[in-house]
Every structure is written in C-alpha cells, then in structure tokens.
Amino acid sequence: MSNRVRRDKDDGRKGWAMAFVAVSLFCIIFFAARGRFQAPVSSQAVSLALSPFQQAVDWGANEVRYVTSTVWEIATLYEQNKMLRNEVEQLRGINLQANEALAENERLRSMVNYQQAAHQFDMVAARIIARESDTWSSMVVIDRGTMSGIANDMPVVTPQGLVGRVVEAGPNSSKVQLILDPRSAVGTIVQRAESRVTGIVRGDMDNPTMPQMVNIPKNADVVEGDVIITSGFGGIYPKGIVVGIVNSLKNDDGGLLKIGVLESAVDFQKLEDVLVITASREAPPEPIKPPPQTPGTETDPATGENEAGQDAEGQK
Secondary structure, eight states: OHHHHHHHHHHHHHHHHHHHHHHHHHHHHHHHHBTTBOOHHHHHHHHHHHHHHHHHHHHHHHHHHHHHHHHHHHHHHHHHHHHHHHHHHHHHHHHHHHHHHHHHHHHHHHHHHHHHHOTTEEEEEEEEEEEOSTTTTTEEEESOOGGGTOOTTOEEEETTEEEEEEEEEOSSOEEEEETTSTTOOEEEEEOSTTTOOEEEEEOOTTSTTSOEEEEEETTOOOOTTOEEEEOOTTSSSOTTOEEEEEEEEEEOTTSSEEEEEEEESSOGGGOOEEEEEEEEOOOOOOOOOOOOOOTTOTTOHHHHHHHHHHHHHHHO
16 A cells, blocks of 8 residues: 555656656747747747746746855855954064064163163173072073173173172073072162161062061161162172162061161063173272271270370380
8 A cells, every 4th residue: 555655656756747847848949949930929828828937947046146156255255254364363473573572672772771871881781591490589590601701799780770690600601699589698778868878688588579678777767768779898799789679667576677678679570681790890989987086095096006106205
C-alpha cells in the first residue's frame, strides 16, 4: 500500500515537472518567435496568459541580482574592514613609537641642558638596563663601565637631583647604589640661608621610597618644605646637588634628635637615564672653623703660644 502511494506521489511530481518544462519551452519559443509573424489577437492572449510567468521570471532575476549585489557588497565591506583594522593597528604602533621617541627626546634634551649648565662637571650619560630583584629600590645597573671612564664612588645624578653612587664598575656596565639604600650615607645641608643645618641622608627600610635626614639636633632650624642639598663633605658627592624636600619631621627613638622624612627630588619609579660625574672642577668646601674661645684657655692653642712667647721674653 505504501509503495503504491509513493509511486502516485512520484508520478504527480513528474507530471508537474513535465508541465513546467513544457510551459518553459513554450515561453522560450514564443518570445523567440515574436515579431516574425503578425497575430495580434493570439499574441495578446498568449502575452496575457504568460504574463504571470514573465513577472515571476523577472522577479527571480531581480532577486538573484539583488542577492548577488548584496553578497558582493558584504564581501567588499569585509575586506575593507579588515584592511582598516590592519591600518589602525599599524598607526597605533607608529603612535606608540612616536610617543616613546618624544619622551626619550625630552629626557635627553633635559640631560644635555643640565650638562651645559653644570660646566664644572665632566659627565657620561648612561641608561639603566637592570634592577636587582632582591634590592629593587636600592641598586640598579647602568650600561657604562670602566671602558667609558666609570670608576667606583663616582656620583650619579639626573637633571632633577642626586641618584646615588657607583659601587661596582665593570668593563661595560656598573652597579649604582641609590640614596634609597639604607646602607648609603650622603652628607647634606639645608639650602635655606637662615638655617644651613647639616645632616646625613640614608634610606629607610620601612619606607623605601622616602629617604631620611638623620642626626638633626632637636632645636635645629629645619622645617617642612626645606630643600636639602649635598654638603660636599665626605669627598664623594659634590656640593649643591639637590637631594630632596623635607616632607615631615619626627623625633628619633632617643628623643634628643630629629629625623626629616624627605621626598626625593628624583622619581626613582620612572628612572631610565642618568649622568655619571666622572670629574669635578668645583672647589672643595671650606673647613669647619671652631667657635671663638676665651683667651688663656687650654683649648686655644694660638693664645697659649702667645702667652708662652710673652713669658719667655719676660724671663730674658
């Protein structure tokens, strides 16, 4: 029974297919033969009868053209979008390179201006190439060594201020101890003319980004906002290099001295390029003069010598 029904369906489909083919052939022959003979009535009738088929064919052709055009436009837009994305990525990379070159140019220009202004120093420019992981805030490595004239204990600076000193000079690279290192010690002085208080700046293990100025007398004239510079004592750091600004003051554990917490002049988080001072033509600081003493005291050698001379003359 099912086979018979299936055969009937197949026969019906074949009949419709044959009818469609016959109508299509008739349409093709009719349109090909139009104009070769005159049959107004029959032509109008046939045209009227075939009008739905002609409209269907035109609609199908228009749809095919529309779909083809749409697919082509989508493909074209996809390729253009892909090209634009590639161009955007290239322009983004070029922009990053340009910004990096601009930032480097600004840093180098600042260093050149500093070198020209600080004519009392001979300096070698260097770039930081590494930071020691175990002492990240205390030690860096620069790309200059003994072959560039670098030696141990040479000061390292930037146009903003003091960085540290060379502690280990190799042929092509050197290690620099930063002033943030608790093991460092920099002789400093308050720049303000009314103060001129001296002290030692060293790193603080509890606050690695802000060094401390220690050994300040409790009643010393040091206030927040004072600029701290190198004093020149000690023979390593020349006088007058900015170290930092007093951010706050506190008493030490004993209560007899004050500690100044400094905001360093150099931003060590962004430190990339430095200058190594290889020679200084700056005059050494004047020695500390002892305060005047009462004549005749034992602590005044000159007075003692004069009195001894007077006694000798009296004996003569």
